[in-house]
Amino acid sequence: MNTACDLAVVGASFAGLACADSAARRGLSVVVLDRKPAPGHRMHTTGLLVKEVADKLDVPGHLTRTIPGVRLYAPNLRHADLDAPGYHFLATDIQGLMTWFADRATSSGASLRFGTPYRGAEPLTENELRLRGSDITARFLLGADGPSSVVARDFKLGANEDFLIGVEAEYEGVGGVDESRLHCFLDAELAPGYIGWVIPGVNIMQVGLACRVPGKPRLKDFTAKISALFDFSRARILSHRGGLIPVGGRVRQWHGSRVLLAGDAAGIVSPLTAGGIHTSLESGWRAGHAIADFLGGAGPHPGIALERHYPRFRLKRWLRHALDLNPPNALYNLLLGSRPFRTLAAEIYFHRRAMKSRRARAGSSAH
Ligand SMILES: Cc1cc2nc3c(=O)[nH]c(=O)nc-3n(C[C@H](O)[C@H](O)[C@H](O)COP(=O)(O)OP(=O)(O)OC[C@H]3O[C@@H](n4cnc5c(N)ncnc54)[C@H](O)[C@@H]3O)c2cc1C
Incomplete structure (x- = not known):
């Protein structure tokens, strides 16, 4: 036939x-x-959606979880909160x-x-x-x-x-995570060229990181590091995923x-x-x-x-070249304390459309 x-x-x-x-x-x-x-x-994906996509497609609410803000961590684990009122991300x-x-x-x-x-x-x-x-x-x-x-x-x-390579574990039972935020981690040694993340997903917690190929993301080392912030003592891994992300345009x-x-x-x-x-x-x-x-x-x-x-x-692509220079952790630690850096980070996370409202907040200081 x-x-x-x-x-x-x-x-x-x-x-x-x-x-x-x-x-x-x-x-x-x-x-x-x-x-x-x-x-x-x-x-192979984390499945995080930006607000515009979910709005346009009318994705059913039971398949998503709304996450209003971002908490950006320096390698020394100090953090700044980034917000854009009216904007949010969706875990799926x-x-x-x-x-x-x-x-x-x-x-x-x-x-x-x-x-x-x-x-x-x-x-x-x-x-x-x-x-x-x-x-x-x-x-x-x-x-x-x-x-x-x-x-x-x-x-x-x-x-x-040109690729990043990302890996992620889905957990149940991770404690102490502020579920109203995407937790994003700068670390030039563990995640050169990208970040690590903890995302409160739909009934799970997603923990992952990505780095520039040919590097290898060390999920165990990353989890050990963030155990200083979150409670993994009762956590259980439900599944793993990972894959390549093209970043050459x-x-x-x-x-x-x-x-x-x-x-x-x-x-x-x-x-x-x-x-x-x-x-x-x-x-x-x-x-x-x-x-x-x-x-x-x-x-x-x-x-x-x-x-x-x-x-x-x-x-x-130009900004990707800048990220590929992989600033040392000491510089990231310094930068998170600077307002222009936090404003730039908020612009990257919330996109120009949300920033145009001029209401986006880039955390008045790092904590
Ligand atoms: C770890 C990780 C986390 C990510 N997280 C996010 C995120 O949170 N938000 C975001 O926006 N982006 C994220 N991305 C990127 C995003 O997942 C991809 O850009 C997106 O999945 C691309 O969709 P696609 O339809 O082009 O291809 P894919 O999702 O890669 O799908 C390709 C499809 O083709 C099929 N296929 C391949 N070869 C064949 C074949 N020979 N015959 C038949 N079928 C075939 C595969 O089975 C698959 O279903 C992430 C990527 C990775 C690796």
Whole structure:
């Protein structure tokens, strides 16, 4: 049997499901493949959302937990509180969230196939591809298969080259954590080029850190350090996760004649904050529209339509270089005591939109 569809999507995560949803709403026949057995299985992400995303998508409240503020710690464990009244972050039940995204794409008409790896594609006609080892033919292919995209490799598109590596443990029973804050830790030795974190999640506590590749995040050492602040005596690890985060910006070649990349596959992740959920959803959603317009004869090739919507992150790449200089811990200890540094940190966490309100508070002093 042959399944002929307009769009085949590789990857049923943020970018792939957003694309499948938007393309199916525009009337395309869409098939999504993912090698995972089920939506949200062994996700590699912390799953923290920024307020704008949750507002726009109307993510159900029971899948999230609102976290109003940030507590930023220097390596000596002194801290400053950062707030932007009216703004907040959302921790998520990541498996529940992905199931919700998958259900949305299915109700829009997309067909989702889990347990189905992508094994390559070959041209069938000028306007059609066949997915190897499957019954699927498609007029267009979206590679939303993450930071080490096989679709990109297969079609000789650009590859991500600069990465952070992150690891995280999900705990129950951690005591003494102020649950109204994201706890973020600067430490040039344990988390060079990034931070460590303790996030009050949905019925769990998420403890993790990331560092620049080729370094290796030492979660045990980090947990030992923060045991001075939080009570791990009754804590139990429920699961571990980890993965690569591309921080080199948009890959050079992100489309071909019948193929397009989105999300991490295209390098659309903030090189500074390493947040990629928002940008994966956005790039996937826009890709769905652009592909529908192109296949319907109503728009240019998606590579042209999306050029100005796929960010290049010029400023954030520059700031990433500054972070990669990895200031020594003594300097971080000093900086946290300075108001301009705390203001800069608040701007990074709360984004310009929240800062424009001029109500953001960067902690009058470090504690
Ligand atoms: C430890 C860690 C913590 C993070 N925390 C956050 C955070 O809190 N907030 C935030 O905004 N960002 C975070 N990020 C980044 C964020 O998770 C990613 O940017 C985001 O998941 C990218 O989504 P995506 O849809 O592009 O790709 P992915 O989420 O990587 O999904 C790719 C999908 O493709 C599938 N796939 C891959 N290869 C194949 C194949 N050959 N055949 C079939 N299927 C395939 C995979 O199974 C997967 O489902 C974090 C990343 C890491 C590693």
